[in-house]
Amino acid sequence: MAALAAPGSGMPLVGREAELRLLGEALGDALEGRGGLRLLAGEPGIGKTRLAEAVAEEARHRGAAVARGAAWDGGGAPALWPWTEALRALRPELPEPDERLRLALGPLWQGAAEPAPA
Ligand SMILES: Nc1ncnc2c1ncn2[C@@H]1O[C@H](COP(=O)(O)OP(=O)(O)OP(=O)(O)O)[C@@H](O)[C@H]1O
Numbered sequence: 461m462a463a464l465a466a467p468g469s470g471m472p473l474v475g476r477e478a479e480l481r482l483l484g485e486a487l488g489d490a491l492e493g494r495g496g497l498r499l500l501a502g503e504p505g506i507g508k509t510r511l512a513e514a515v516a517e518e519a520r521h522r523g524a525a526v527a528r529g530a531a532w533d534g535g536g537a538p539a540l541w542p543w544t545e546a547l548r549a550l551r552p553e554l555p556e557p558d559e560r561l562r563l564a565l566g567p568l569w570q571g572a573a574e575p576a577p578a
């Protein structure tokens with residue numbers, strides 16, 4: 461995969477072939493039921509969000525449900541806010557969790573049912 465257009469930018473993603481390959485493999489694993497976590501870290505402006513958007517776009521093309529949660533720059537966000545935000549987007553498509561999953565999710569599941577703060 462040489463380049464992917466980032467949504468909304470109109471400009472191609474330059475380079476990042478190695479990262480896209482690794483993340484594409486992780487995506488393949490996830491689609492086959494082997495979940496995992498990948499962390500993008502780097503200097504401000506280095507392209508973390510852009511790369512994440514490109515992978516999210518690929519994930520959508522490959523049939524994955526994609527949700528996004530973001531921390532607040534200024535602080536003061538509710539606990540676990542990015543997870544609540546991501547779960548809120550997915551919740552309408554998800555079945556009700558069984559007792560075990562509900563316990564594991566704790567207040568996250570209920571929080572994902574409440575309206576987003578203004
Ligand atoms: N590989 C790339 N090819 C083309 N443009 C890129 C690439 N990586 C980043 N950019 C562009 O550079 C700018 C900064 O990228 P981005 O916002 O993804 O950085 P970031 O690491 O998420 O920054 P921050 O740490 O501030 O959140 C954006 O305009 C983005 O479109």
Ligand SMILES: [Mg+2]
Nearest residue numbers: 505508509510
């Ligand atoms: Mg960013």
